[in-house]
Amino acid sequence: MAKKAFDGLTESMFYILMAFLKKEMCGIDVNSFVESITGGRVKLGPGTLYTILSRYEEEGLIEETAVEGRKRTYRITSKGIDLYHAELDRLKACVVDGESEATR
Structure with a gap:
């Protein structure tokens, strides 16, 4: 079966999409948002x-x-916005599965 485009976003892709939820941004603003919200854990190079x-x-x-x-x-x-919410739901399900498995 062929994989759909954007079927499971990378961490960088997820945070970049999240950046646009509140306002319009340029690339520098997106980079600052991602670095701020992740406490510097996610760093985006210009190529990425x-x-x-x-x-x-x-x-x-x-x-x-x-x-x-x-x-x-x-x-x-x-x-x-629809893709962001679909990915958020997918990630929440992953966390529930992981927490459930960790308590076994």
Whole structure:
């Protein structure tokens, strides 16, 4: 069976998508958000960050809202919000399974 696009996000992909839930952001803002919310545990290199942003835009998960020189600002789409919530549900199920197994 073929794997669906974005069927199980990487940690970086999840946090990048999360960054857009509250407001529009550029790449630098996303990087600051991810580093702040994870206490520096997740660090995004520019190659990783901009590759994911490009892929998200291609898939319609985010859309560009402004361009100022090289700075591009994006916002999440309804498709991106749906994917975020689906991934959050998947991760919650993983935690429940892990906690259940750990108490056996």
